[in-house]
Amino acid sequence: MGSQGFPVPHSLSILLLLSLALNLYGIDWGLPNGDIDWAPDSLAPLGPLSYAKRLLYLEPWFHKYPPLHFIVLAIVYSPYVLYLALTGQFGSPRDVFPYGLTHPEFALTVFTLLARMISALMGTGTVLINYAIVRTLYGARAALIAGFLMATAYPIIHYSHSARLDIPQLFWLSLALYSYILLLKNPQTKYYLLLGLFTALALATKLSIYALILGLLPALFWYHVVYHRAERDSGTSLLRLVFHRKILFGFAISIVMLVVIFNPFSNWAGLMYQIDYHSLRSVRGSWVIRDAPTALQGHIELLYYYLTYLVQTNGVPAFILIAAGFLYGLLRFPRQSLFVLIPIVFYYLFFLRIHGTHHLRYMLPVYLLLTWQAGKVGADWLAWRSIPKAVRVGTLVLILGYTLLYGLTVDVMYGRDPRYTAEAWMAKHIATGTTVLGIHPEYSLPRFPRGLAVERRALWNYQGEQIADITDVDAQYVVIGMSIPRRQRMRAQIETFFRERGYHEVASFKSRLPFFGAEIPDLHDINPLLVVLHKSRRHSGTPSSPQRPQGASDALRERGS
Numbered sequence: 001m002g003s004q005g006f007p008v009p010h011s012l013s014i015l016l017l018l019s020l021a022l023n024l025y026g027i028d029w030g031l032p033n034g035d036i037d038w039a040p041d042s043l044a045p046l047g048p049l050s051y052a053k054r055l056l057y058l059e060p061w062f063h064k065y066p067p068l069h070f071i072v073l074a075i076v077y078s079p080y081v082l083y084l085a086l087t088g089q090f091g092s093p094r095d096v097f098p099y100g101l102t103h104p105e106f107a108l109t110v111f112t113l114l115a116r117m118i119s120a121l122m123g124t125g126t127v128l129i130n131y132a133i134v135r136t137l138y139g140a141r142a143a144l145i146a147g148f149l150m151a152t153a154y155p156i157i158h159y160s161h162s163a164r165l166d167i168p169q170l171f172w173l174s175l176a177l178y179s180y181i182l183l184l185k186n187p188q189t190k191y192y193l194l195l196g197l198f199t200a201l202a203l204a205t206k207l208s209i210y211a212l213i214l215g216l217l218p219a220l221f222w223y224h225v226v227y228h229r230a231e232r233d234s235g236t237s238l239l240r241l242v243f244h245r246k247i248l249f250g251f252a253i254s255i256v257m258l259v260v261i262f263n264p265f266s267n268w269a270g271l272m273y274q275i276d277y278h279s280l281r282s283v284r285g286s287w288v289i290r291d292a293p294t295a296l297q298g299h300i301e302l303l304y305y306y307l308t309y310l311v312q313t314n315g316v317p318a319f320i321l322i323a324a325g326f327l328y329g330l331l332r333f334p335r336q337s338l339f340v341l342i343p344i345v346f347y348y349l350f351f352l353r354i355h356g357t358h359h360l361r362y363m364l365p366v367y368l369l370l371t372w373q374a375g376k377v378g379a380d381w382l383a384w385r386s387i388p389k390a391v392r393v394g395t396l397v398l399i400l401g402y403t404l405l406y407g408l409t410v411d412v413m414y415g416r417d418p419r420y421t422a423e424a425w426m427a428k429h430i431a432t433g434t435t436v437l438g439i440h441p442e443y444s445l446p447r448f449p450r451g452l453a454v455e456r457r458a459l460w461n462y463q464g465e466q467i468a469d470i471t472d473v474d475a476q477y478v479v480i481g482m483s484i485p486r487r488q489r490m491r492a493q494i495e496t497f498f499r500e501r502g503y504h505e506v507a508s509f510k511s512r513l514p515f516f517g518a519e520i521p522d523l524h525d526i527n528p529l530l531v532v533l534h535k536s537r538r539h540s541g542t543p544s545s546p547q548r549p550q551g552a553s554d555a556l557r558e559r560g561s
Contacts, residue, residue, distance in 0.1 A: 020121075023123045023157060026410075026411050036443065040164075042162050043070060044112040047063075049074070051074055060268070061273075071261070073114070115163035119160050122171040126368075129171070130143075130174055148400055149321075150371055153367070172202035173365055179194035195250055203258065211350035212366075221247075286352070286355060310370075312522075315402055318374075322374040340372060413511065419528070419530060430476075435453040438479050439481070444525070445479055457473070477535070478503055503536070
């Protein structure tokens with residue numbers, strides 16, 4: 001392992017500035033937009049305020065996500081909320097729009113920007129912490145390569161622009177991993193305490209990380225026992241070493257933090273809701289494995305999906321570097337590679353294979369671990385003197401240069417979002433006062449120009465089953481987002497549904513990617529396909545009765561709203 005401390009050289013400063021610039025550019029994507037955020041599963045703008053209200057009135061917290069990031073954002077919001085209250089702009093809070101706000105459009109935009117900026121800072125913070133980890137393990141050059149991969153990763157940039165939980169979870173996890181690495185170097189009590197603290201914060205942000213944390217325990221216990229028997233407690237029994245005070249202190253602080261955050265004393269019903277929700281939805285087994293002819297085929301197919309997500313994170317050239325680093329680590333540094341391999345195996349066994357759906361964001365903790373050895377192989381490649389320096393440097397520059405351009409796709413497409421184009425088209429072609437129907441989820445829709453009579457309705461549930469109709473709505477236009485994966489599978493049925501009700505497509509919007517750009521279908525909120533339909537003046541025919549569309553057995557295969 002390399003040196004523990006790390007200064008802040010110019011190269012690291014440039015890396016952090018690059019990361020922050022990538023995370024902040026386009027931070028106002030889709031704003032202002034009332035209480036709607038174009039990022040699915042976003043906590044902004046109202047989630048933290050809702051949590052604060054329930055906490056104030058000792059009401060249970062019935063939400064699928066744990067409370068920690070709601071608490072963080074509520075604290076960040078509080079100075080602005082106090083300002084609004086003192087200036088009479090937030091006098092009578094309500095549960096419906098405009099929520100008691102005198103200037104709701106502006107205030108809600110500020111709340112969303114505050115939440116997004118915390119994600120942007122946490123994204124850059126994760127790059128910094130990952131740099132520190134890799135520098136501790138393999139030195140500054142490897143750390144810089146690993147940090148660059150993470151700073152320019154397509155999903156890292158994307159999720160750092162939204163008030164979702166993926167970046168906050170990764171931030172707390174990276175702090176836990178840094179504490180873990182320092183503990184393995186020097187098992188002082190403070191590192192056990194920090195490991196316990198940060199694992200609790202990661203769990204209290206998003207519960208799925210429990211599986212990877214479990215994978216840290218075997219090496220931790222093994223190293224703890226070996227160290228103490230070799231250094232000072234050679235005659236101590238295995239049981240007493242496993243229940244050593246340092247380990248107990250770490251577990252104690254973790255439990256205390258979880259109790260404080262989940263607050264079972266006044267939030268028992270909310271805690272039980274969380275447990276029930278995840279036991280019913282998160283551990284029933286992957287549909288890929290369930291639907292495969294054999295379990296082995298199912299595991300191979302599921303691993304293929306996740307391998308594809310890993311390729312898509314930085315692009316093909318960087319994936320080659322990551323794969324080479326993984327193999328290189330297994331051959332050259334097998335002991336240190338176990339610190340990476342074992343948590344990944346546990347994460348697959350106890351989360352990825354038993355969770356119903358599969359998404360790129362689930363791979364981010366695995367990706368973070370794999371950047372460590374990618375940095376190492378890149379650094380050793382640069383130091384390999386039997387190959388001409390121009391070849392060594394040129395190869396790495398090409399890989400990292402492509403990675404930067406690949407990640408820049410996100411920022412470019414924020415500016416080219418087709419929802420802006422759809423908004424401008426509606427303002428030009430649809431007369432004021434016209435009734436327009438927007439099909440849920442709301443995050444998939446453009447902002448509607450003022451003066452239109454906008455109605456919104458959910459027509460299909462997660463299972464793809466029709467749950468409502470539109471025959472009672474006298475809408476001249478319908479707007480629907482078609483990039484949600486299940487809608488891609490149901491496209492023929494959706495077209496038939498609207499055609500039978502007298503609607504035909506008059507416009508569709510999807511932006512052209514830059515020449516270096518890439519599109520990741522799982523991140524369907526980037527450059528979504530928007531379709532506008534118009535009702536024919538004369539329409540004959542009776543809509544068929546609601547049916548379960550083909551492909552509806554894909555129930556929980558996609559968790560997009």
